[in-house]
Amino acid sequence: MLTRRELLLSSAGLLGIPRVSMGALPQGRKHLITVLAVGGWDVTFCFDPKLACTAPGGGACIIEGPEVDENPNDPLDREEIARFGEIPVVVNPAKRPAVAEFFDRWHPKAHVVNGIWTGSIAHDPCRFRILTGTPDGTRPDLATINGHTHGGDRPLGAVDLSGWSISGSLASSTGRVGVQSQIVALIDDDVQFRPPEGASFTYPHFDPSPDDEAAVQAFLQQRTESMRGVFGDGGDNDASLDDLLGSLDRASRFRDRSQDILSSLSIGKEAGFLLQVEIAVDLIENGLCHAVTLDTQLDWDTHDLNQTQHDKYQTLFTGLGALMQALEDRGLLEDTVVAVLSEMTRTPLRNSALGKDHWGHTSAMLLGSVRGDAVSGATDHLLESVPVDLESGAPADGGVFNKYDNFAAGVLELVGVDPEPWLPGVVPFRGAHPS
Amino acid sequence: MVDPLSAEQQLVRVSMALRGTRPAVGELDTVADDPGAVDDLVDAWLDSDAFGATVADLHAELFLIRDDTNYQLPVKGVLENAGYNQADVHHSTVEAPLELVRQVVMGDRPYTEILTGDYAMADEVVADVYGLPYDPDGPKWQQTRWVDGRPHAGVLSDSQMWRRHTSNAANFHRGRANFVSRTFLCEDIGGRDIFVAGGVDIADEFAVAEAVSTNPGCVGCHNVLDPLAAFFWGYKEQLQRGAINQAYNFDCEWDWTQGDPPRGDYRVEHWCYPLKFYDVAEEGAWEDWRLRAPGYFGQPAGDMADLGHMISDDPRFATCTARNFASYLMQTDRDAIPHTLAAEWGDVLVDSGFDAKELARAIVLSDAFTGARVVEGDAFLAGLQTVRPEQLDRAVADLTGFTWLADQDFPGCSSPVNVCWDTVNLMTSDLYGFRSMAGGVDSYTVTHPIHGPTPTRALTLAKLASEAGGYVVTEDFAVPAGERRLLTEVEPDTVDEAMVRAQLAVLHLRILGERVGPDSSAVDLSWSLWDGARERHGDPVPAWALVVSALLQDPRMVFY
Numbered sequence: 001m002l003t004r005r006e007l008l009l010s011s012a013g014l015l016g017i018p019r020v021s022m023g024a025l026p027q028g029r030k031h032l033i034t035v036l037a038v039g040g041w042d043v044t045f046c047f048d049p050k051l052a053c054t055a056p057g058g059g060a061c062i063i064e065g066p067e068v069d070e071n072p073n074d075p076l077d078r079e080e081i082a083r084f085g086e087i088p089v090v091v092n093p094a095k096r097p098a099v100a101e102f103f104d105r106w107h108p109k110a111h112v113v114n115g116i117w118t119g120s121i122a123h124d125p126c127r128f129r130i131l132t133g134t135p136d137g138t139r140p141d142l143a144t145i146n147g148h149t150h151g152g153d154r155p156l157g158a159v160d161l162s163g164w165s166i167s168g169s170l171a172s173s174t175g176r177v178g179v180q181s182q183i184v185a186l187i188d189d190d191v192q193f194r195p196p197e198g199a200s201f202t203y204p205h206f207d208p209s210p211d212d213e214a215a216v217q218a219f220l221q222q223r224t225e226s227m228r229g230v231f232g233d234g235g236d237n238d239a240s241l242d243d244l245l246g247s248l249d250r251a252s253r254f255r256d257r258s259q260d261i262l263s264s265l266s267i268g269k270e271a272g273f274l275l276q277v278e279i280a281v282d283l284i285e286n287g288l289c290h291a292v293t294l295d296t297q298l299d300w301d302t303h304d305l306n307q308t309q310h311d312k313y314q315t316l317f318t319g320l321g322a323l324m325q326a327l328e329d330r331g332l333l334e335d336t337v338v339a340v341l342s343e344m345t346r347t348p349l350r351n352s353a354l355g356k357d358h359w360g361h362t363s364a365m366l367l368g369s370v371r372g373d374a375v376s377g378a379t380d381h382l383l384e385s386v387p388v389d390l391e392s393g394a395p396a397d398g399g400v401f402n403k404y405d406n407f408a409a410g411v412l413e414l415v416g417v418d419p420e421p422w423l424p425g426v427v428p429f430r431g432a433h434p435s
Numbered sequence: 436m437v438d439p440l441s442a443e444q445q446l447v448r449v450s451m452a453l454r455g456t457r458p459a460v461g462e463l464d465t466v467a468d469d470p471g472a473v474d475d476l477v478d479a480w481l482d483s484d485a486f487g488a489t490v491a492d493l494h495a496e497l498f499l500i501r502d503d504t505n506y507q508l509p510v511k512g513v514l515e516n517a518g519y520n521q522a523d524v525h526h527s528t529v530e531a532p533l534e535l536v537r538q539v540v541m542g543d544r545p546y547t548e549i550l551t552g553d554y555a556m557a558d559e560v561v562a563d564v565y566g567l568p569y570d571p572d573g574p575k576w577q578q579t580r581w582v583d584g585r586p587h588a589g590v591l592s593d594s595q596m597w598r599r600h601t602s603n604a605a606n607f608h609r610g611r612a613n614f615v616s617r618t619f620l621c622e623d624i625g626g627r628d629i630f631v632a633g634g635v636d637i638a639d640e641f642a643v644a645e646a647v648s649t650n651p652g653c654v655g656c657h658n659v660l661d662p663l664a665a666f667f668w669g670y671k672e673q674l675q676r677g678a679i680n681q682a683y684n685f686d687c688e689w690d691w692t693q694g695d696p697p698r699g700d701y702r703v704e705h706w707c708y709p710l711k712f713y714d715v716a717e718e719g720a721w722e723d724w725r726l727r728a729p730g731y732f733g734q735p736a737g738d739m740a741d742l743g744h745m746i747s748d749d750p751r752f753a754t755c756t757a758r759n760f761a762s763y764l765m766q767t768d769r770d771a772i773p774h775t776l777a778a779e780w781g782d783v784l785v786d787s788g789f790d791a792k793e794l795a796r797a798i799v800l801s802d803a804f805t806g807a808r809v810v811e812g813d814a815f816l817a818g819l820q821t822v823r824p825e826q827l828d829r830a831v832a833d834l835t836g837f838t839w840l841a842d843q844d845f846p847g848c849s850s851p852v853n854v855c856w857d858t859v860n861l862m863t864s865d866l867y868g869f870r871s872m873a874g875g876v877d878s879y880t881v882t883h884p885i886h887g888p889t890p891t892r893a894l895t896l897a898k899l900a901s902e903a904g905g906y907v908v909t910e911d912f913a914v915p916a917g918e919r920r921l922l923t924e925v926e927p928d929t930v931d932e933a934m935v936r937a938q939l940a941v942l943h944l945r946i947l948g949e950r951v952g953p954d955s956s957a958v959d960l961s962w963s964l965w966d967g968a969r970e971r972h973g974d975p976v977p978a979w980a981l982v983v984s985a986l987l988q989d990p991r992m993v994f995y
Contacts, residue, residue: 119628122610124882135626138768138883156890163504163880171885176872179504179865180843183872186894193841196858205837206905206980211971213897216985219964224990226957230444231819231994233808240819244888244990251893268843268867303603357603360629403628 025150025335028416030369031284032146032291033323034131036162037316037342039123039301042066042309042356046099047363048114048345048379049081049090055381063348063383064356066090069307085373087112095310098317106324109333111370111432113393114363115377115385117401118344121358123301126343130362131166133408133423140168140422142339142411143291148173149417151290155253159283161276162295172243175254175289181265187255191267213252220248258288273297273319281326284336294319300342303355316340324367337414338367348383361385364407366432370414376431377402393431402429437806437814442470444807447948448820449477449799451995452764454485455492455826456833460945467950477800481792485829487541490791491533492825493763495878497618498590500529500599502878503866506676508598510853511683512708513563520849522856527560532593534558534576539589545789546756547747550619551740552589554578565594566709584715585669588743591615594674594712599878601673607726608670612663619746621755621769624656661721662730666742669718674710680852682706753789754781760791761798765817766886773815776803819994821886824873824895828862831899831987834946835907836920839899843867862899869895888993896988904984908976921945921983927976930969936962942983947991961986 025031044050044065053061067079076094083089084103087110091100103110118126124137131141140148147157148170157173158165167174177183184191192203208216224244231237261282265271271279273296280292296319298312320340327333341364346356361384363377376393378386387399390406400406409419410429419428440448443458446466450458458476465472480486495501508514508524535556539548555567557579562569567579585592602608613625687707689696696703705711718738721728729736731745746752757780762769780797787793798804806816822830832838839861848855861868865877873895874885885892911919912927924938936953939961943949951957964985968978986992 120625121629122613122625125625135628163877166883167885167889168883169887171874171887171889174889174891176891178869178872179877180867182867182869183891183894186869186891186898193861194843196840196842199840203841203902204905205902205909206977206984208901208981208984209971212968212977212981215964215967216897216981216988219960219985220988220990222960223957227990227994231808233810233818235809236816236818237808240821240887240994241990244893244993247888247890247893251890251897254890255894268845357606 029150029335030146030415031150031332031336032143032411032415033280033284033336033338034141034143034162034165034291034293035316035320035323035338035340036164036293036295037298037300037312037340038127038162038164038295039299039342040126040344040346040358040362041300041312041342042302042306043114043345043363043379044090044348044383045096045309045313046090047112047365048383049088050348050381050383051079051081051090053381061381063381064350066092066095066310068350069095069310087373087375092310096313096317098314098321102317102321102324105321106367108372109324109367109370110372111366112363112375113366113377113402113407113429113432114375115379115388115395115402116362116364116407117385117403118360118362119404121344121360123343123358126358126360126362127164128166129404130341130343130364130408131164132168133405133412133419133426137166138168139166140170141166141293142408142415143293144168144170144174145412145422146415146417147289147291150415154287154289155250155257156289158291158293159280159289160293161271161279162293164295165293172247173250175250177262177265177271179270180268181262181271182267184262184265184267187262188259193267217248217252221245224248254288257286258283261286261288270297273315274322277319277323277326281323281330281332285330285332302346303351303357304353306346306350306354306356320367327368333368336368337370337411339411340365340367345383359383366411366414369434370432371434374432376429388429388431390427390429390431393429400427402431436809436811437802437816438808438810439802440805440807442466442473443948443950445805446473446476447991448805448995449473450480451822451826451830452799452804452820453477453480453489453795454483455489455823455829456485457830457946458948460941463944463948463950474800477796481796482541486792486795487537488825488829490540491530491537492823493760494533494536495529496763496876496884497759498532498596498599499876499878499882500532500595501863502529502599503864504877505879507854508564508674509676509679509683511679512687514560514708515853517559517563519560519563520853520855520857522859523560524564525856527558528564528595528598531556531558531561532590532596535590535593538576540791543790543792546784546791546794547752547789549589550591550743550747550752553587553740555581555587555593564708564710565712581713583711583713585713586738586740588739591739591743594670594710597667597670597712598674602667602670603672607661607721607724608664608667609657609660611667611670612660615742615746616659616663618759619755620749620751621758622751624660627656629656658727659732661727662736663742665721665727665729666736666739668720669713669715671705671712671714674706674712679706679708679710747789750781753785754778756791757781757784757794757798760794764795764798765804766820766884767817776801776815821874821888822993822995823884824862824870824875827873827896827899828860830992831903834920834987835903835983836910837903837906838862839868839902841867869899893988896993897984900984900987901980903987904980904982907983908980912976922979925975925979930975932962935965935975939965939982942986946983946986947989949991 050063050065071077079092082091084107087107120126128137132139143158144167151157156175160176276294283289345359345362347359377388378395386395388402389396389399405426406429409423409426412419413428446458536549557567600614617623682703685703689703754777758769758777783797784794804817840858844855859867865871871877871881872891874892911922939958940953943951965978965982968981969975
């Protein structure tokens, strides 16, 4: 009897065969790839230059940025503001060369948003806000909403490679891979867990054939429908039963089509950022999902030794460069928005441990199908958000703060999702919208 | 208007909610004969070990404390000498506060004791980690006392609570204060948006600290939050794996000729086992920062013991506890529970002398919990409940004898650092297993459970079910029919349709709590599945494995 893998190899021939592109998306409908820098990045190291900034009245700015880490004996270790097109960025050729390399190549496709007000200074509340546009950790995040809205034809709407995505009420359209790539054991019959030491058995105890699985699938569908007789209410119960049928179908389709792509994951090992990038593009290109969430796998929460932000930015931009190149190579760049997010930035000054604490503002970078080569928003000499015109993104006297919810609503619009059902009454930030 | 569940359906729902297991056939028979017997069964179940496990699960989710994916205490020094591994240290430390709650509830003591208990809870590992008195000849979990001078206040004085809920340098324990307010009073002060208009003199740390007392944008929250935070001075900000490893690198003794240790207030000597997580000398340090004195919503107070009593005396504690229990047992956001119900159940708690079993009893026997569906008008109903990973683990083990265990340690995990976990239960682990992938929380990155089907949950259940199905069929057919768990009506070579159908009807009852006849449409479907598999495999045995696997994935198993 053929195993699932053998069947797939013989009939679909997935392994070794060029991947099938899903083709261009309908107008306005974009993929969303969210890249997280969890813990809170120091925006003065890159997006929000404060080198030699001045306070009102011409006084010195008191922000301690990356320049405090310069090694006077290393002539290459110098912080400077470089302008890539219309985007000014803090660069350092010795410590963060990937930043300049990235913007040099991709600034036409990059939009930096400074001065996003996060509404909190605690990690989880800030994370909920920047990912969902609400203070509520049970609401679906932007990637989940995007996948749910646009990914109906795909096995999954959104896939979480990061572990941090919040799927909320839309969880039935999403998938997780597990902290140490556990998903592999669920989709690949050739991968089995090791039994406890000394056990007299090996896994699996029972290995259903593809025909068995198809029979069970049909059984479960009929059994689910039969439950409506007792529980069907035209409301929440029916929605739960619908979600079950949808989940079974999505699970089956995802398992059948994802083995090749996820074979690069090793059970028991975290997927590093670069591997996540590769898998994310593969998943989208092959039509397995519509949105993906990635994580740099770095702890950006530098209460001690803020100087470690240099290396983190280097890793982040190395991965972002790979991501953008892969999207372009696969013809996906114009159909994709990449949202690079961190829940907060860090205090202007270092603490006694030479680290920095939490600051209730942040920056973001939007890539791909956005108004490129541009910066929206700003912060002042205290690294606090300044009012903007939400339509243009430009700082404006008499404007309003670009709050986390405005920003989130704007990202939803960017990817072709009406934000109103998700963020009622919130005015979207449109500064990054292509003209 | 609401359609109620049948007595047997109600029994399934209540059993799963309270115990995480399916009702036994005898229990189903009892309520089939006498629907009023549900109440008596509930009383018995509330005294069961399985309900104790549910109480621990509830509070694990509430406290976000079973976190196996984040930094663990390293196995060093006396822990290594005692032969513990990483799993021992993890499980014991995270279970200590949960065990305190479990013993209070299962011992029929007032639930307020979880905040006022004048003792700590420790097993041998916890005792070694923190240097607590422990009788090796006594029970595994023992009441003991902290010996570092900290006031005792139930779980509020448990070190693991504050290892999990850390404080950062400039946070001055406010995150912990908000955790307490949010968890026990349902007042999420930190959930509100904050904004400091016009800025603060950030060049001066004291100015920032003072701003919260004077800046109009700050005082609203900080008038409440800072006095609560002041109770926590004395507890270390955090206790990280790296700091302990570093302390051992220094042989647990700082060379003071080198000046202060890398973190001035973190003494190397404090970070070797037994850990000194509390320092009486730091209790008043709030004053050094010109912060507010300990206080409780305007009432002055002394120490953490006072805080425990003040919370437990606060009327909000009873209604918040009612919301916490109802939220967990009914899989509903606690803010979505109607005020009238929260108040009613809060009264049940108070009137019973804070008997948490009475609270749970009132919830699971309420119309809101036992209604099948709303057929007219509006009503608040729990609706279909989705099996949690912890429940699935217990239910499958109870039905089949199978627990999904694995050893995923990598070669060399024991040296040079001991990070071996040995045998892991895959349904209750996130490091190696599927807890959050099956809808649970990992308490760190996933902090809210998913109450509903998901593709990942379906994949997990399919794998678990096929393993359990294969296991129980092999085990059952290896012993006489009278000793079997599930396959009591057939032998490995039985193909007679009537006998197979009779067995299928038994499986529907035992696994799903569904009383159907051998010729019912439900059994027609199961028979078709069994017969097809027997034909494909040419053998009845894998057909039974497939049928059991399918029934474990049945919507009546996924939902209850």
